[in-house]
Amino acid sequence: MDSIIEVNGLTKTFGKNKALDQINLKIQHKEMTALLGPSGSGKSTLLRHLSGLVFSDKTQDGKIQVLGKTVQSQGRASGQVRNCRAQAGYIFQQFNLVNRLSVMTNVLIGALNYTPFWRTITGNFTKQQKAEAMAALERVGMQDFAHQRVSTLSGGQQQRVAIARALMQKARIIFADEPIASLDPESSRIVMELLSDINQREGIPVIVTLHQVDHALKYCQHVVALRDGKIFYQGESAAIDKLALAELYGSKSEMNLEVGVEEQPISLGRAPLSLIS
Numbered sequence: 001m002d003s004i005i006e007v008n009g010l011t012k013t014f015g016k017n018k019a020l021d022q023i024n025l026k027i028q029h030k031e032m033t034a035l036l037g038p039s040g041s042g043k044s045t046l047l048r049h050l051s052g053l054v055f056s057d058k059t060q061d062g063k064i065q066v067l068g069k070t071v072q073s074q075g076r077a078s079g080q081v082r083n084c085r086a087q088a089g090y091i092f093q094q095f096n097l098v099n100r101l102s103v104m105t106n107v108l109i110g111a112l113n114y115t116p117f118w119r120t121i122t123g124n125f126t127k128q129q130k131a132e133a134m135a136a137l138e139r140v141g142m143q144d145f146a147h148q149r150v151s152t153l154s155g156g157q158q159q160r161v162a163i164a165r166a167l168m169q170k171a172r173i174i175f176a177d178e179p180i181a182s183l184d185p186e187s188s189r190i191v192m193e194l195l196s197d198i199n200q201r202e203g204i205p206v207i208v209t210l211h212q213v214d215h216a217l218k219y220c221q222h223v224v225a226l227r228d229g230k231i232f233y234q235g236e237s238a239a240i241d242k243l244a245l246a247e248l249y250g251s252k253s254e255m256n257l258e259v260g261v262e263e264q265p266i267s268l269g270r271a272p273l274s275l276i277s
């Protein structure tokens, strides 16, 4: 099987700041992967490179492939980059929906990639597309809100609509950048469970950046941890230990390593952690 993600020699410099430093990464499973690391470690920058939204430094060996297609190489977009963007669904912290439009129209926007141009400018979606959009809304439990304006929804509901839009897009992979950062705990749980369920049932790989280590360990079978723009850990979530996490976030002193599971939240830098056994 082709790798889901293959990154070679990825370096990204902003001015004098090396945000990513010679990243080599291979993900060959379809299970959920959490991108972890302290603030500024390069998580979002890596995700944007995978999405083909940002291009790396022009290094000789720099290359990124997603689902077997080259997104970019040597800091330049590949001929397949549009195709790569079309196959990826994006979930952002700020939902990225069009507030003044209805929930249904926002989901239908997911179909734009494979809809003839004349239909997109007239907003003339087919009956079948509308049925698919409603099915996507049902999948995320938002069918009753189909004709409501997005601006009237809560943050958690908006994020579920954004997930429905990715399904409508027929995304073959989902990149989620801090999807629960602005949500309350209950909405966060619903969104993470939904992403996990879609990953397991539809078999769509999900790569998600998170600050909440407890959510990462609970919902994601795999972790890629970054520190100072370098890979610090890659492996199964179950295998990562508390000491490694403390080292990752550089805040051992803030962490009571003897603390029992779940009863007491442990702070890891910005990341609240109630460790799961």
Ligand SMILES: Nc1ncnc2c1ncn2[C@@H]1O[C@H](COP(=O)(O)OP(=O)(O)OP(=O)(O)O)[C@@H](O)[C@H]1O
Pocket (backbone or CB within 6 Å): 014, 017, 019, 037, 038, 039, 040, 041, 042, 043, 044, 045, 046
């Ligand atoms: N467009 C940009 N211009 C300049 N510097 C940037 C830009 N994007 C990211 N950086 C820098 O690159 C580094 C990595 O940033 P990035 O946002 O990827 O980190 P992160 O791990 O996602 O952080 P956070 O968890 O706080 O979102 C930081 O030092 C950041 O300031």
